Amino acid sequence: MSQDDLTHTSEVPPSDNTSPENPSRRTLIKAAGAASGLALGSGAITGFPMVWSQNIKNVTLRQFGTGVSNINAIAEKAKEDLGINLQLTALDSDAVAQRAVTQPKSYDIADIEYWIGKKVFPAGVMQPLDISRLKNFDKISSLFVTGKLTEDSTIAQGTAPHTVGFVESKDSTKFATEPTNWMTLIPTIYNADTLGIRPDLIDRPIKNWKDIMDPAFKGKTSILNIPSIGIMDAAMICESMGEIQYADKGNMTREEIDKTIDILKEAKKSGQFRAFWKSFDESVNLMASGEVVIQSMWSPAVAAVRAKGIPCIYQPLEEGYRSWGGGIGLAKHLSGLELDAAYEYIDWYLSGWVGAYLMRQGYYSAAPSTSKAFMSENEWNFWMEGKPATADILSPEGKLMEKAGAVRDGGSYMERMGHVACWNSVMDENKYMIRKWNEFIAS
């Protein structure tokens, strides 16, 4: 897998970002200039008239999302590069969805996952992004545009990001089936998830999702209690056990949901689970303290356990990965100079520094080609290519993550993202599923 292939795969079909858009792009920039001029004239900004890009220095943007990417270091760098003040609020996934819908005025930028976007966007609290205003749009991986990693890859089940990535027009809340000029979320981060294990406490090879249900691990397993994600892990497990054959894991029927939840309830009753976790750091603590030896986990959580000197493997499994993706979107109320600043910020987000920062934590950047410039060859080869590290791999904070010679669990980007079995999702029977999930948690 060479780097050229990667950049190649991130190219977008010509129809999406070439000539037809260019004129409109120019007019929009003019309009933006006019808008900021208006803001100046109306006295919204005090001081002398300045060139456009400097005006955003005075702008404060409020962003909220999960702790995964609402990292203070990003706000600092944004201040340094763009001069904008980014105020971050980090919440857990449920709280994020809740705030996105119910308090749309409390944020300017929503940093949410695509399945949350599927719930939030139709509520009309956000505005789609005009991709022609983004210089780096064509750097975005095709996974988020056409849904395909490579020309011949198949699209996994569930809420794949591209299916909720576009709306039909500026004022529409209806998701488009084809890429359009109006994007709901600009993708920023994604990953392929699997089970994490403590190899020092498990004395047999782990190969399948069903291994989490092995009675040998009774009272030493955990799954995550975020319904839309947990149900997917559960589906992977049930399918692996041979108990249920789903038509579409990402869109289960009521019977499929019932069966899945029954299996989970049975396991809970027999004491298979030690705890449920809601945010990835809880999973770190469960694993590091030895309460749990096999559980659903996210990649940086595995890294965090290892950083404490405790062995932990992000185990690739035969059935494939459960994947998720996140992006940033704009609140409906955003306009004028703040909107300009938000566009500038999002373009900056895609320009590489943030992507590299996120990749060093084990996530993937939505615009891998731009991030490459901000990573050393060793880092790039380790995280993206799945090659052995030639030197120690450090975390963004400078802490040792992997010693030289280590190889990333699961291998290269293509190896991992190419084996995605399903995406986190919101189903048609979402309300029913959540009720049943609640029954399982309360049982």
Added chain:
Amino acid sequence: MNISVRTLRSYWQITPLSLVLLCFLVFPILTIVIVSFWDFNAYQLLPDFTFDNYAYSLTSDVTLKAYINTFFYAIATWLITLTLGFTVAYYLAFHIESNLMRNLLFILCTIPFLTSNIIRMISWIPLLGRNGLVNGLLTGSGMVDHPVEWLLYSDFSVILAFVHLYTLFMVVPIFNAMTRIDKKLIEAAMDAGASTLQTIFLVIVPLCKSGIVVGTVFILTLVMGDFITVRLMSGGLSASVGVLIYNEISLLQYPAAAADAVILLMTILTIFSILFRFVDIKKEL
């Protein structure tokens, strides 16, 4: 004339209280009641008049299970905190002679209650975990072969945390009531030949009834409305009514949460209207 001026003064004096209650208690409760009849989908509240939310809650096993759990936690916590709180208050009120010493010991009891509740909860985790301090001591001393699993993420740890968090709410009102008991009454009981236990149950308990009721009110309301202790200390494995409501809130199912909230409200009002039969709070303070 004079009387009406004085009454008028009373009215403006209670105006701030009334406004706070109106805006932040009465209106919100009305909102909950109204919304509990609404419908909802993944991202929106749909104004409606449907009994679906109630029908679902009232017929579901989950609700029943959650209420059983909640009552179990509430009663267990109540029994323990009452016994413990009464004993501590009794010791402070009747066994410590010096006023200074009594106040110092009392303050000593209150200091931990000023640390963040959440921090006090999670501080049990390094103690009780599979590789925690307690299990270390137990296995180290050879008392058990394998770490005791039920110390953490169990009903035990939930109730332990409740007792740890809320005992003070029992100690304070009982202690307050006890300090108001005329010591001569106790001497009289003793002189009349009552044993210590008889004195406690026949003289002291009836005299600090109000303190016990106030403490009970606090414990029941704190435990029955709790969601965070149950979630953290049971590792997310158990659900109380509060957890149920909180889950529904976090999943944006506000009408369902509102219906559950109304049911909880009714339950609590029923319990307390019975409880307040036993004591006139205003007079007994």
Added chain:
Amino acid sequence: MATGQRKRGFIPLTLLFSAFLVFLYGPTLTIGILSFQGPDGGLTFPMNGVSIHWFKALFEEQRVGDFGGSLGRSLLLGLSVTMLNTVFALLAALGYRRAFKGANLIFYLSLISLILPSILISLGIGIMFDRLGLSPHWYTSAFGAHMTWTLPFGLLIMFAVFNRFDKAYEAAAADMGATNWQTFKYVVLPLVLPGLIGVSLFSFTLSFDEFSRTIMTSGTFNTLPLEIFGMTTNVTTPVLYALGTFTTALSFLAILTSLLLIAANRHRQSRRADTP
């Protein structure tokens, strides 16, 4: 003789009381010790070196979250709740010294306010603000949510104070020709002052640590308990314990200060009583 009898059971009770104190302080001490972990220490024993690294880290920027900002908001919110609450509770208790129509209604509403689970208030205010199109803020909706809990508390304490209040002092002041305001300022207020200090102490600690009532009402920014809750799910280092130790120390200081204030006030009063 009676005193001697009451002493029976003193030793077992003292043991029990000591055990109670160990139970109360055990976890606090555990996290106190663990907060001095070395830079590579984890959340559990054994200690991995000893340092004040995590206390320093507390005041530096965290990976996520904003500890300083939330502490500031919680302090401000706590102080404003305390101030208004003390005034409102005193006023209401004064109002209740006379009979008036609706007194029972308001009293029962206060009781309901006290016994309602916090999550219900939070949910109600959250939805109400949402439906009215208002955006919740920690200084509006959360402020109101806190008052529904601290105000009935304050009212009950003030009831207790006035139940033991000897009206003869007031009558004496009035007989000597004091105006209402003078009677209030020079007679009533000094007498109920310890009660008021109690109310404000209670209000502050209840508001400062209020979690459930804030969860749906704080708007864009977190208060400290919300931030701490966020940290329990976002933080995997002893910085969380350092925060616990730090807030405990802070509460300890607050208690000490108010005790000293009360003592100073008593001292002043007794001195004033000595000099005619």
